[in-house]
Amino acid sequence: xxxTITRPLSQVAEGQTVNIIxxxxxxxxxxxxxxxxxxxxxxxxxxxxxxxxxxxISVKNSKMALGRGVVDKIMVS
Amino acid sequence: MTDSxxxxxxxxxxxxxxxxKTSVFNMLTGASHxxxxxxxxxxxxxxxxxxxxDFRIVxxxxxxxxxxxxxxxxxxxxxxxxxxxxxxxxxxxxxTSNIERNLYLTTQLIELGVPLVLAxxxxxxAEQRGIVFDTARLSELLEAPIVPTVASKTKGRIALLDAxxxxxxxxxxxxxxxxxxxxxIENTLNQIEPLVRSExxxxxxxxxxxxxxxxxxxxxxxxxxxxKDSRLxxxxxxxxxxxxxxxxxxxxxxxxxxxxGFISGACQESVKTTVELTHTTSDLADAVLTHRxxxxxxxxxxxxxxxxxxxxxxxxxxxxxEQFFGWLSSSLAFIWPAHAGSxxxxxxxxxxxxxxxxxxxxxxxxxILFLAIAILEDSGYMARAAFIMDKLMHKIGLxxxxxxxxxxxxxxxxxxxxxxxxxxxxxxxxxxxxxxxxMSCGARLTIYGLLIPAFFPKNWRGPVxxxxxxxxxxxxxxxxxxxxxxxxxxxxxxxxxxxxxxxVPTFKSLSTHTWMRCLMYLKKxxxxxxxxxxxxxxxMNYPRVSDQSVAGLSSDQIRQAQLANSVVGxxxxxxxxxxxxxxxxxxxxxxxxxxxxxxxxxxxxxxIIYAVSSHDDSSATTLRQxxxxxxxxxxxxxxxxxxxxxxxxxxxxxxxxxETSSWFWAAFQFVSLTVLAYIITFAVYQIGxxxxxx
Numbered sequence: 001x002x003x004t005i006t007r008p009l010s011q012v013a014e015g016q017t018v019n020i021i022x023x024x025x026x027x028x029x030x031x032x033x034x035x036x037x038x039x040x041x042x043x044x045x046x047x048x049x050x051x052x053x054x055x056x057i058s059v060k061n062s063k064m065a066l067g068r069g070v071v072d073k074i075m076v077s
Numbered sequence: 078m079t080d081s082x083x084x085x086x087x088x089x090x091x092x093x094x095x096x097x098k099t100s101v102f103n104m105l106t107g108a109s110h111x112x113x114x115x116x117x118x119x120x121x122x123x124x125x126x127x128x129x130x131d132f133r134i135v136x137x138x139x140x141x142x143x144x145x146x147x148x149x150x151x152x153x154x155x156x157x158x159x160x161x162x163x164x165x166x167x168x169x170x171x172x173t174s175n176i177e178r179n180l181y182l183t184t185q186l187i188e189l190g191v192p193l194v195l196a197x198x199x200x201x202x203a204e205q206r207g208i209v210f211d212t213a214r215l216s217e218l219l220e221a222p223i224v225p226t227v228a229s230k231t232k233g234r235i236a237l238l239d240a241x242x243x244x245x246x247x248x249x250x251x252x253x254x255x256x257x258x259x260x261x262i263e264n265t266l267n268q269i270e271p272l273v274r275s276e277x278x279x280x281x282x283x284x285x286x287x288x289x290x291x292x293x294x295x296x297x298x299x300x301x302x303x304x305k306d307s308r309l310x311x312x313x314x315x316x317x318x319x320x321x322x323x324x325x326x327x328x329x330x331x332x333x334x335x336x337x338g339f340i341s342g343a344c345q346e347s348v349k350t351t352v353e354l355t356h357t358t359s360d361l362a363d364a365v366l367t368h369r370x371x372x373x374x375x376x377x378x379x380x381x382x383x384x385x386x387x388x389x390x391x392x393x394x395x396x397x398x399e400q401f402f403g404w405l406s407s408s409l410a411f412i413w414p415a416h417a418g419s420x421x422x423x424x425x426x427x428x429x430x431x432x433x434x435x436x437x438x439x440x441x442x443x444x445i446l447f448l449a450i451a452i453l454e455d456s457g458y459m460a461r462a463a464f465i466m467d468k469l470m471h472k473i474g475l476x477x478x479x480x481x482x483x484x485x486x487x488x489x490x491x492x493x494x495x496x497x498x499x500x501x502x503x504x505x506x507x508x509x510x511x512x513x514x515x516m517s518c519g520a521r522l523t524i525y526g527l528l529i530p531a532f533f534p535k536n537w538r539g540p541v542x543x544x545x546x547x548x549x550x551x552x553x554x555x556x557x558x559x560x561x562x563x564x565x566x567x568x569x570x571x572x573x574x575x576x577x578x579x580x581v582p583t584f585k586s587l588s589t590h591t592w593m594r595c596l597m598y599l600k601k602x603x604x605x606x607x608x609x610x611x612x613x614x615x616x617m618n619y620p621r622v623s624d625q626s627v628a629g630l631s632s633d634q635i636r637q638a639q640l641a642n643s644v645v646g647x648x649x650x651x652x653x654x655x656x657x658x659x660x661x662x663x664x665x666x667x668x669x670x671x672x673x674x675x676x677x678x679x680x681x682x683x684x685i686i687y688a689v690s691s692h693d694d695s696s697a698t699t700l701r702q703x704x705x706x707x708x709x710x711x712x713x714x715x716x717x718x719x720x721x722x723x724x725x726x727x728x729x730x731x732x733x734x735x736e737t738s739s740w741f742w743a744a745f746q747f748v749s750l751t752v753l754a755y756i757i758t759f760a761v762y763q764i765g766x767x768x769x770x771x
Binding site: 035 | 175176326333360367460471
């Protein structure tokens with residue numbers, strides 16, 4: 001179905017806008033992300049992707065910082 | 078009360094963190110605040126009142142929440158308050174510049190079926206960003222009145238109050254439409270709803286059968302726990318499993334997706350963005366403040382400023398307070414003749430006045446610290462600070478924000494423990510509170526100041542002091558890690574945090590926050606600290622020595638005899654066998670017990686034991702000579718080590734008790750730190766003695 005490959009958000013370069021495909025990980029994390037607006041079929045823009053430490057994205061007009069452990073679990077394309 | 082004719086209504090304020098909910102609350106209620114606990118929880122609520130038209134309106138500020146799931150303590154508190162306390166109206170504060178995400182909470186409030194008023198806050202920011210609303214259309218879709226507000230500039234207050242009164246006066250009519258889900262979910266809802274009504278009639282009445290059914294499909298742990306009926310649970314888990322195979326995802330994600338779908342549908346019809354959205358100023362500020370090279374130094378500078386303000390500026394009013402209470406004690410001692418009712422006099426002069434002083438002396442610290450924290454939070458920097466420190470703090474299982482209380486802990490544990498309020502997660506907060514006393518506080522510096530020059534040559538003094546502080550930090554790190562792996566285990570360290578746009582804090586919000594904290598400290602911790610001080614006073618002064626036995630002794634010697642004869646002195650002597658393996662004798666034991674009131678008392682206690690007059694400047698030197706004669710440098714080091722780790726002072730115990738609302742955690746902290754101190758000091762003394770013997 002997808003033409004572009006699915007990869008974790010952590011591998012997206014700064015400035016790129018991608019679409020969330022699914023979120024792996026525990027229910028607690030998924031519900032939390034979902035409530036905050038990070039759910040499948042949502043566009044997110046990577047604002048800051050340092051090699052380590054938290055990661056900044058823009059989603060639905062707000063900025064969010066995500067830990068490394070989290071961005072590895074968000075699958076995008 | 079004269080306003081008995083007024084009709085009373087209760088209004089709960091709900092909204093996302095950073096939506097300006099507290100500003101709206103302040104705008105509505107002015108200065109009439111009071112703090113209470115949410116029923117059945119330890120979470121504090123702020124309430125305020127205001128009179129409008131024929132109504133006396135009580136506002137309850139609910140914790141900031143993104144949704145109403147059972148996964149977050151704050152969200153659950155907000156939800157239970159709405160369900161259990163049945164406020165007449167819920168005002169949902171929405172950050173208009175970030176509408177879609179903010180409306181998610183609204184969809185959940187709609188599903189709860191509460192009468193809603195929407196406050197579209199920060200409407201000026203939205204206007205600047207070129208966002209235009211068709212409020213009439215949006216209000217129709219959400220079936221709730223919408224009032225634009227700019228709470229920081231007190232705009233929209235009357236309109237909001239009018240809307241609240243109008244909804245309160247109107248008869249409640251059921252919603253004409255609700256959010257509809259995909260056919261599979263709707264079918265499941267239709268299957269479960271009748272079962273909820275027949276099997277759990279009480280729940281169905283209280284929560285509404287549709288809502289219970291929806292929560293069951295969402296696998297809401299709080300609702301599932303309330304259902305004792307296994308048949309219903311079985312039906313639900315079968316249905317959920319079926320939905321999972323259909324959607325290849327958890328039903329709650331599908332449901333959330335649909336809610337967002339509803340929101341974006343509503344927004345498409347009624348919200349127009351004329352200007353392409355840019356975060357310019359905030360982005361620019363972030364480029365500097367969270368820069369990978371400059372971010373950390375800027376953060377450390379900010380923290381240094383907070384630390385400096387809290388302890389250097391506060392040192393002046395603190396010294397005035399200390400002087401004032403010292404003056405009060407001594408002038409009272411002068412006016413009140415010693416023979417007239419001796420114990421009353423002693424209780425007042427040595428017990429109550431220093432006790433009250435001991436409570437008030439922290440107030441300047443707390444005031445300045447919370448002002449600084451309020452500025453950091455309101456400006457939006459706090460979220461960035463957490464972001465910068467998270468990588469490091471994450472390694473020891475703590476949140477980035479834990480760094481701030483830990484730093485404050487080097488000054489004093491009392492404000493530091495209060496500062497843990499910035500941590501939303503309970504386990505993170507408890508872990509931070511438990512380890513905070515290991516951050517060597519300012520009061521302990523007076524102990525090191527006495528002992529280090531007594532036992533160590535000049536060029537050793539710096540390194541020894543450094544070693545003591547470092548030991549505290551290393552132990553704190555290890556303790557945090559151990560606690561997070563054992564007592565406070567849990568998958569909660571995933572870092573997800575909104576970075577709110579930078580804002581200029583308003584004076585009103587800063588002063589309200591700071592004032593509330595000071596009041597809370599005086600009310601909750603102050604009383605415990607005072608009670609402890611009086612108990613300790615009694616333990617150090619009773620039983621009295623008889624006048625004959627001290628006849629002919631100097632006043633310093635009388636004080637020495639009195640302390641040795643008191644409960645504290647006797648306990649000190651009784652525990653001597655237990656502390657002998659640490660290299661301590663009864664004198665140190667007595668001083669250590671006396672020092673539980675406040676660490677700096679260790680020095681004055683030793684002074685009394687050695688009958689060194691505390692009134693002249695040479696007393697420290699004299700005391701050092703006594704100590705040198707009695708103990709080896711190893712014992713001196715062990716004393717410092719024990720003071721560093723052991724039993725936090727009574728003020729810390731009191732604040733831990735009031736902040737955790739549990740004597741258990743206060744006792745846990747006290748006992749475990751004392752045991753830890755014993756083990757470590759024991760090991761150091763025994764190994765040290767072996768090495769010395771070689």
